[in-house]
Amino acid sequence: MRSVIDIPDLSLDELKELIDVAMDIIANPQKYAEACHGKKLATLFFEPSTRTRMSFEAAMYELGGNVISVTGAGTSSAAKGESMADTAKTVSCYADIIAVRHPKEGSAYVMAQNATIPVINGGDGGHSHPTQTLADLLTIYREKGRFEGLTIGLCGDLKFGRTVHSLIQAMSRYNGNKFVLISPEELKVPSYVKKDVLQQRGIPYEQTTDLEGAMPQLDILYMTRVQRERFFNEEDYLRLKDSYILNMEKLKNAKPDLAILHPLPRVNEISVAVDNDPRACYFKQVLNGKYMRMALILKLLKEAQNEH
């Protein structure tokens, strides 16, 4: 059964296909209004979420399907000690497709191994978050018209930020991109991303602590929140949380066509004044996430049907 746990689960052709379908959904929403009639999406969210869960659910409703859900680790049998494997087998009896978020890295993979329906990873701990990357890709496509030859700055918590890991995975598959990794020393990208992705593929990148110094060369600036819930102690979080705050002053030397992205939620990393700048794309990114999740649900359900 085909699931999407990580970005490499989708080929470049499939990413293009998802973008094309999302663009068609935007142009002709009525064409898709009954596409998932009679199908059920189960959303299992064992970690806080606003956008990811709601966009999956809105996506399924806009495809004419239905949604059943569990929110919060405390309200399902996980709280009684049920394993992910047993939960996967159980939910497979009720639904046609699963979207899952869980604090443990690898949890979505375990669920996919045990489910008999497609599983989509909505974020597994500090590891990956492929559907946020789909939202990011559609945003980059709509803002820049291309995935190649871009200088991409990623700023903030690059260590625990799962959206960062998945976006680097994705954008390093296209030609001519360069990464500028902007973070405090303690929050640099993990070595499995640096070594196994960037270095292995020979992708140019630089690491810096200086956001303003990096600014003039950037085509995309991807801001992130310091991931409080992944810290071992609160003191470190408090010391690092305001390392970067993007404001209009810091954008002084930015390109006029810079695209500013953020997976949200924002805490303090972008001052509200930046929201009115035409380069701010983070709320468009939210909407793009819904369209890409619609495209992904459609694709996986179609493939599952063909398997039967």
Ligand code: NCD
């Ligand atoms: C992100 C996540 O959950 O990793 N949020 C999201 O899904 N849009 C980013 C974050 O929580 O900082």
